[in-house]
Amino acid sequence: MDKLDLLVGITLANYFRGGTFTPEGTQDKIRNAIAFGNKILQEDVAFRVTKDEEPLELTEAYMRIIAQSVGVYLQPEWAAKEGLDKTFFVSLGNKTFHQYGHADYAVPTGKTLYLTAMSFQSSASNAAGADKNQMAVIYLFDTVSGNLGILGGNGGGAVVFEKPVVVGGGHTLQLYGLSQSNHAIDMTGCAWGYEV
C-alpha cells in the first residue's frame, strides 16, 4: 500500500465507521473529502459492496487518482480546511491547592467530537508567588465514558494525541483545571480537534 492509498483509507474509515450507505452518496462524500486541483474521474472510483441484504455495506473501496495536482488530507487537516475544527479553552483564576474548575461542551446528537491535542499553562495569581513552582493538572473528561486524558506539570505543557480522543454525540466533554500549587494560581487549559 503506498502513502496515497493509506490516506484515502483513513478518510474512508472515518466516514464508514460501522455505518451504512448508498454507493452514490459514498462517492459524493469521497469527492467532498478530497480537494482536487484538476479532476478525479468518476469511473476511477470503484467500490465492492456486499449485496446480501439491504442496505449495502462497504467492504472495500478503491480509488485511482490520475490528476497531476491533487491534495489529499488526513482527516484533521481536512476538517480544519472545511471549517469543522474546534478549540476549547477553560480559564480559571485564583485557585489554591486542590481547587479546580471546568469548561463544559455537550457534543450535539448525531455528531462526534475528535480531540487531537491538549495543553495548559499555569502562573501565579499574585506577584508573591511568581517565582514558585506553578503546579497544575488538566483533565479531559467525558461525563459518560470517564477520563479521556490527563496532563500535568510546572507552568505548562502540551501533548498531541497519537490517535484522536473520541467524544460521542450526546456526551459532555469537560475540560478540568486542578491546582496542585501551595499558592493561588491562574490556569488556562486548551483542547482542540474537530467535529463531524
Place this chain on the structure above:
Amino acid sequence: MKGIEKLKSGDFHVMTQKEMPDGSILVTLSKREENETHEFVVKNLYKKNEKILSEKTLKKEKGFDS
C-alpha cells in the same frame, strides 16, 4: 442565533469558558467567517435551572493594516 443556541448546536470554531467569582461562567464563541464574537454569562450551564445572566455580540476589530 443566540450564543447559547450556537453553543448547543456546535456552531463555532473557538469556545472559551471563564469562571467568574460568583460561580457563573463567561462563555465566548467565535467562528472564523463571522465578523462577530458571541459572549454570554450563564449560571448552571447544561443543568435544568440554567439561566443566561447577560449576553452581547462583539464586532471583531480589523487588523492594523486592514
